[in-house]
Amino acid sequence: xxxxxxxxxxxxxxxxxxxxxxxxxxxxxxxxxxxxxxxxxxxxxxxxxxxxxxxxxxxxxxxxxxxxxxxxxxxxxxxxxxxxxxxxxxxxxxxxxxxxxxxxxxxxxxxxxxxxxxxxxxxxxxxxxxxxxxxxxxxxxxxxxxxxxxxxxxxxxxxxxxxxxxxxxxxxxxxxxxxxxxxxxxxxxxxxxxxxxxxxxxxxxxxxxxxxxxxxxxxxxxxxxxxxxxxxxxxxxxxxxxxxxxxxxxxxxxxxxxxxxxxxxxxxxxxxxxxxxxxxxxxxxxx
Numbered sequence: 478x479x480x481x482x483x484x485x486x487x488x489x490x491x492x493x494x495x496x497x498x499x500x501x502x503x504x505x506x507x508x509x510x511x512x513x514x515x516x517x518x519x520x521x522x523x524x525x526x527x528x529x530x531x532x533x534x535x536x537x538x539x540x541x542x543x544x545x546x547x548x549x550x551x552x553x554x555x556x557x558x559x560x561x562x563x564x565x566x567x568x569x570x571x572x573x574x575x576x577x578x579x580x581x582x583x584x585x586x587x588x589x590x591x592x593x594x595x596x597x598x599x600x601x602x603x604x605x606x607x608x609x610x611x612x613x614x615x616x617x618x619x620x621x622x623x624x625x626x627x628x629x630x631x632x633x634x635x636x637x638x639x640x641x642x643x644x645x646x647x648x649x650x651x652x653x654x655x656x657x658x659x660x661x662x663x664x665x666x667x668x669x670x671x672x673x674x675x676x677x678x679x680x681x682x683x684x685x686x687x688x689x690x691x692x693x694x695x696x697x698x699x700x701x702x703x704x705x706x707x708x709x710x711x712x713x714x715x716x717x718x719x720x721x722x723x724x725x726x727x728x729x730x731x732x733x734x735x736x737x738x739x740x741x742x743x744x745x746x747x748x749x750x751x752x753x754x755x756x757x758x759x760x761x762x763x764x
Contacts, residue, residue: 487674488691494615495691498522498733508530510632511702515759530691532547533700535741537635539760549608550759556601557752561745563594568719568742572735592650599643601752606636635684641678645670663725675720678713686710689717704753711717712747715740 486498496509499519506519507529520532538539546549567590582590587629611621615629627633650660652666686706697703719740722733729735 479603489629490631490687490691492695493688494629495631497614508634508692509612510614510630513614513621514546514609514632516612516758517761528691529698530695532695533697533702536700537762538757539762540757542760543756545756545759547737548754548759550605550658553601553604553608554752557598557755558606558749560594560597560601561749561752563590563597563743564745565749566711567591567594568740571743572738580628588653592647592654594648595643595650595685599647602636602640602643606633606640609633609636631684631688635681635688638677638683638684642674642681645674645677649674660725660727660729663729666721671723672717672720675713675717677678678716682710682713683708686746701754701758705751705758708747708751712751715744715747719744 487494489495494510494736496507499506499508505522505527507527507724508519509529510517512529512674520529520536522529535538539731566579566582569576570582570584571587574584587685607623609630609632610623610625610627611619613619613627613630613633615627619625620646643723649670652670653663655662658666689695689702689706695703719737722731722740724732726732
């Protein structure tokens with residue numbers, strides 16, 4: 478027989494609700510905003526004062542299963558992985574053009590590779606936005622929708638800002654395909670949306686960290702979700718470094734070309750790892 482339960486407390490960070498506690502016949506259950514949108518079960522918490530971060534310490538993950546096409550979160554992970562891989566390939570090819578490993582990719586194909594990768598980013602970002610919109614801890618049981626407003630959910634704002642960032646990357650990678658842009662055109666059409674999109678990724682990463690930590694940040698290296706948050710934060714920082722270094726000076730010269738391309742490569746690798754870890758995050762076992 479399923480335990481009956483009642484809401485015992487709501488907890489949050491600032492004006493946002495990030496987790497709730499429910500008392501049931503079988504004990505205390507804790508559900509977080511992140512777990513709610515990923516369709517993960519509430520955490521068991523025998524101690525009344527225990528936080529979700531403490532309760533998560535007993536969770537283990539199945540690392541062997543990688544095929545979950547029925548799960549929306551799996552598609553989000555795979556699409557982000559493909560987009561990240563394409564950005565990594567483009568960044569590596571541009572940073573180290575003489576390296577033999579990707580020498581078969583023509584230099585003229587680098588910008589189309591980036592543009593294609595940005596499309597995968599945007600598709601995954603919208604699915605993540607859709608996931609949090611329809612798995613909102615602050616509005617349980619709300620009708621399914623494709624767009625909406627969730628002002629008390631940090632995950633919602635993280636997904637929304639990230640989606641805006643990916644749309645800006647669509648714009649800047651598409652404009653980079655325009656032939657004959659001078660340095661002014663490159664700064665206006667390519668660099669400007671790049672720097673704003675990178676800033677959006679930084680903001681999104683910080684919001685996601687706050688949603689997970691229920692504070693500004695926390696240090697939980699034994700928890701998988703922490704590594705996902707950290708990988709995405711590092712990726713966003715490297716993308717911002719790349720964007721700053723990509724400023725085009727008069728004479729069509731990049732401010733720091735190696736740093737611009739290596740930053741893209743490093744950031745994409747971090748995003749790839751963070752996206753991959755989303756798969757075992759969905760496969761929990763009690764430790």
